[in-house]
Amino acid sequence: MTDKKPPVKQVRTEAQKRADKRYYATVTRKVLNFNAAEQDLLAFVQQLPNFSQWVKDKIRNELENS
DSSP: OOOOOOOOOOOOOHHHHHHHHHHHTSOOOOOOOOOGGGHHHHHHHHHOSOHHHHHHHHHHHHHHTO
16 A cells, blocks of 8 residues: 555645636637547557647648648
């Protein structure tokens, strides 16, 4: 049994909260889910250094080739 400590909750300043609000107002987030039968896909994306950029590159490539 390992003695893992729970993650420390960081306290955000009011300025950080305002900056977060401005940032999230300008972005759209998409969630990707993997079910138990797709563990190979999950393992692949977890080894990517920048999954978000990889997806954007694939979409741009697809748009250029269509």
